[in-house]
Each structure stands twice: as C-alpha cells, then as structure tokens.
Amino acid sequence: MIEASIYKKIKTYKGNSQLIVDAQFPAGSITRLYGSSGSGKTTFLKILAGLITPEKGEIHVKGVCWLDTHKKINWKPQQRRVGFVFQDYALFPNMTVQAHLAYATTDQQLIERLLLIGKMESFRQHKPAHLSGGQQQRLAILRAMALRPELLILDEAFSALDDDLREALIIELKIILKEFRTTTIIVSHHLQETAGFAERTLQIEQEH
Template identity: 35%
Template sequence: MLSVNKLSIDYGSNRVVSELDLSLTESEILMLVGPTGCGKSTILQALAGLIPISEGEVNIGKWRATPKLHVLPEKRRVGMVFQDFALFPHLNVQQNICFRLKDTKLADHWISLLGLDDFRNKKPATLSGGQKQRVALARTLAHQPDFILLDEPLSNLDAALKDTLRWDIRHALKEAAVPAIWVTHDQEEALSVGDRVGVLKAGKIQQIDTPEHCFSMPSNRFVARFLGEASFIAGDYQQATVSTSIGNAPALAINCQHGKVDVLLRPDDVMLLQDENLSNGVVTWVRFEGGSRLCAVELTCKTLVTSRVSHEIVVRPGDAVHVYINTTHPLAVYHRA
C-alpha cells in the first residue's frame, strides 16, 4: 500500500504542492486531474524521488521518505510511464522490455498480454505510438515495481487509439495488482478509467473520491466545472428537495443548509422541448457531438443552462424553447454564491 501524508513541495520560496494526503491499496488506480501548472507532474516526480519534498512523508512499507530521510529513485522500486515513451532507439522491443532483467519469463508474459509478440525484433522507430506505449508499459511491469506512476501516457496518441489503449493499460495494471497514479488532462479518461479521481487546484487536493461521486456530488464549484459541463441555477432547498424556475428535483446539500441555494445541473439533467407556446428560454449556441447535440439556453431569468439532446432534434441559435429539469437522482446544491 502506498501512503502519502501531509506532503508539501517547494520550488524555492514558492509552495507548489500543499499538504497532500492520499493512500492507494493494492491494484487501485488513482487518476490525478487539474489545470496546467497545478502540481500533478510535480507530485509524480516527488513520489519517484526525482525532486526533494519539503514536508510530510511517502511510505510504501518497504521504505519511508521524509525531508530528512531521502530514498534514492533506484531504491524505491517505482515504475514510470511517460508520454514520450522513453524507449532506447537502438534496442528492439524484446531488448527494451528485458533491459537489465536477469529472468525474462515475466517479460514474456507482458509481451504476450499486451499484444507485442509479433514486434519483438522491431526497433522503436518502426512502431506506432500505441505500440511504443505498450512496450513502455510492458518494460515497467516486467521489472515488478511496487507502484507505478503514469504521466499523461496517452497525450501523444490520436483520439481513436486513446479509447482502446486506455482500457488495455487499465487491464494490465489490474493484472499486475500494483497501485498506480495516472496523471491526465482528459476528464473523460479520468472518469472512465480510475477507481478514484483526485482533483487538484493550485497544488491542493479539492476532492478525492469515486468518479461517480466526484461528477455527481462535487465538493465545490471548481470540481463541478472541471469535470464536465456544469450550469448553476438559483433554487430553494427544503427537506431534500430543491425548487427552481425550471422545475423541482431531489437534492443533496454539499456545503449549505436549507434555504436559498445554487443547484448544479449537468446537460443530461435538463430536457429541451421545441415549443414556442411554453417557451422559457432562447438557444444561444449549439454544438454537434455526433450522436447528440449540446445546446446552451438563456432562460428568461437570464441564467444560462446547457442541455444534451438527441442529434435528431435540430435547434438553432435564436430558437425559443422550453427547458425543464428531468432527473430522478439527487442534484448537488451549494451555498448561494
């Protein structure tokens, strides 16, 4: 088990990570997300021993690192997977994966599991981006690390390949039964792959929880907006129900009591009807998404909400429409801003 307690990291006089607490059980995957410069990659470097920590500790059981007790990277048994693959160009796939291994049996297992049997004798320059990342992952797993750090491993790949490879990586990590921290900028990737998601802002964890809970019950407005389309509408919260100008719904208070609140609406919580007679808003923009359309509607109360509808529903900016809340799950409500 990987345990991180009150970890802080300074660059000179600037604190870039502040009092980070997290723990990972065997085979758990934690996705770390946040805006550029929030400290995600810095955390990985500190856990790997590549940069010093200023406060707190990292404990894996076999070793413990503190500001006064530094453990060298080569002593930590940590595997790292980078976005640029970091393969040896002069070695073939087999040699890259088996580099510095005395027993290659485990390497053969990962070569087979990750579909690399036909590429054993190929050099990295002849491989696709997805194949290179499979090689990098196989090399990491073949060395039996105690935990794995992945720094945006899919960022250099095209969208179609990302969708397949993310699940192959997850399957391999689960097969290895090793804890992993995976840094990404892709919210969809984080929500779909991780056992838990950690959202960072300016070096501080805003929330660590299951993907479902982070998305539906964000701890604050920043998390809500970072993990997907988010609209907020004024409401009145009483006895686990919120009433708004576009309907009522079950609700759960995040940081407030009964009374005036702001209600978090995801696009799937809002239905849109093309009915000018019942109009309570005007479409301001529409984005075609393939199987659906994402529509923004300015309500008569001047609040902007988004609604996701079937691609068969064709609306255009300027259309008068009727929108209403349509959900059976509780909506998150917050203290009125």
C-alpha cells in the first residue's frame, strides 16, 4: 500500500492555489489519474518521485516512510526506486536504446526481455533521434521498468502509441508489473487510452 497525503502551494497564471491530495494506492494496483490541465497532476507525481518537495505531507510505501515533512524525513529520488515516464520522455540523446536500459540496470536478461516486450530488439543500437515517436515512448517505458520499480509513474505514456501497439504493450506490461509487484499510476486524459490497464481512478483538482 502506498499512502500519500500532500499539501503544496502552486503558482499559476490565475494566481496562487493549492494542491491537496489524500490518496491510497493498494500494492500492485494500477490507477488512472486525471484532472484538468494545470491541476497539478505532474506536480503530484514528481512529489511521489522525490523530485519536488511539498510544504506539508507524508508518503508511506509498504509501511516505510519516504516523506514526512513534520519529522523532516525526505528520501532522495535516488533512494525511492520510482520508474518515471516523463511527458517529454526525457530520453538521453547521447545514448543508444541498449545504453538507456544498461544505465538503469546491469541485469542483461531483464534488458533482453524488455527489448522483446517493447519490440525494440532491432533498434538496440539506435539513438533517440533515429526512433519514431512511438518507439521513443516505448523506450521511456522500458527504461522505467528496467529499475524493477516499487512505483511506476506514467505521465501520459500511451499517447503516441497506436491502438494495436498499445494493446499489445498493455498485455505484456501487466504481466511484468504483476511479477515485480509494482504499483502503477498513469496520467491520461482519455479513459479509452487506459482501458484494460487501469482498474482504479483518482481525480486531482486544485483548491483556490
């Protein structure tokens, strides 16, 4: 179980507002996160990953405290083992597909398995600039999975995939997520995009 209770002030073009989230994510569950543009979805995900620190909040993962602003506990992103698929993919232009996965893990068997799942075996020596949008998105997902993450965060990670590819990837991802017992949160504006993947939903809205 992942329990998060977050309070964060947010500055927007409309003025100041606040992000207040009180949520629980059962271990191994897949939750679709949605909300209007600028509602703070990405901010919330980055707080979970340790990339942003909220004014107040607590995060407990399987009974382990990652964040408690009151007790001044704040694990670094390096300690949290969160696989993060960024909206812009955040692929490293200097690295090949293979090097991306090797940067996340030394487990060669896992690398080969992930390349197979993502149908990327024949692109292992390609750099991101020579991959299509869909291939880049798959690589970002595979790289996050290479960490064997405790928590997988997918920030609009299926948007560049066509229906067939998405459905095939979802089937394989669900198997590996179950095996790794990874809890998953996926941001998606379209319910159809996560059909057959997410089993729970959580809405995020700012409070003024």
